[in-house]
Amino acid sequence: MFKLIKCLIILLSFLMYSGCSLFLADVKTPTKKRKIEPVQIAQTKQNKKIELKKEIKEDHSKAEPFVQRGDTLLFEGKINLAYRQYAKALTSDPDNIPAAIGLAKCYLKENKPEIAYSSLSRIESRTIRTPYAPEFCFLFIQASILQNNNLDNTDLKKIENAYYCALTTYRKKPELYYYMGLVCKKILQFNRAKTFFSKASSFKSQFSEDAYKQINQIKKLEQCSNCNYSQRLPLKSQISRADMAYILYHELHLNELLSKKRYNRQLQQVKDIDEHPLKDEIYAVLPVKLSGLSLFSGAYFQAEMPLTRGDFAQILYEIIQRVSPQIIVALNHKKKKPSIVDIRPSQLFYNSVIFCTQHQIVSSLKTSEFNPYGPISGADAMMGIRTLKKFFNQYDLTREYEK
Incomplete structure (x- = not known):
């Protein structure tokens, strides 16, 4: 009996020692940090990009109906109603390029080229490498010349680049050549201006008659290159x-x-x-x-x-x-x-x-x-x-x- 009790005591002591060792091992042994592989990091970043694109796409999809309605109203000549639709589109998606271009069209229709130019300048960096670039460039040329401001070398470079960009889509539009003719006339490049106006007059459109008038006016200006100020004044299309x-x-x-x-x-x-x-x-x-x-x-x-x-x-x-x-x-x-x-x-x-x-x-x-x-x-x-x-x-x- 005594031996049995002694054996039980030894067994209990052994079990207690084992349990404490295991507990101490759990406490003292630090957990190893999980190593994240570079592939997993790249995958996480890619997932975030996909989520961001989805959000942008959702914003564009919200703005798209407003833009479509605005385009329809603008085509029908309802400028104020079209303006409201484009404004709603920009409220849904402030970075929506078609809506910003639509607003610029409204401003040009209302004879507000200064506001149109300012509106286009704000989206220039976001538009130039998109499918909307030709339309943007065409409107940019129009707004630039209709402002009646003096053009410096920086403006001329921008307009020249915009012309070649717009040419890819608007090659058969007489307006493009007409407005470029006005630009060249303003900076006194008369030969190039006549070339553009001749191109514009070759189309059967509302710009044909105006282009002919511009050519005749340039011929008068060329004949009057040595005239004094009072003789040139009646030839001006707008006085200052x-x-x-x-x-x-x-x-x-x-x-x-x-x-x-x-x-x-x-x-x-x-x-x-x-x-x-x-x-x-x-x-x-x-x-x-x-x-x-x-x-x-x-x-x-x-x-x-x-x-x-x-x-x-x-x-x-x-x-x-x-x-x-x-x-x-x-x-x-x-x-x-x-x-x-x-x-x-x-x-x-x-x-x-x-x-x-x-x-x-x-x-x-x-x-x-x-x-x-x-x-x-x-x-x-x-x-x-x-x-x-x-x-x-x-x-x-x-x-x-x-x-």
């Missing part, structure tokens, strides 16, 4: 603020006309015309303080900013007011006001446009529209000044001019 200052000073003799009026003749400091060839004319008309030719904030004149038809009417109307305010009041009651559909009484130039068209100082368009934000050509501006002189003589407002 500096051109208007020249016309008022040399053609209307504004300073002599208003010589009896009291104006502050003190020379105003203007920051951006020191090197301008028409600096003297600009300084001469500034004291009159016409709203269409006044300084911008910071004492900038922006001499090459295009002048609109509304600006032109406003300037002539203000000159009549300065010469004889009473005549405007008297004549407003005598004639029936013309019906012009594209201006509103709330607009700044409303009275100016009504008065000038009423007395045929500035002609309205044939469709009862005035197009106040459209360009005023050099020829139209000169004709308006001559008509204004006749108006002064007709009502004997000044004896400065003889009939």
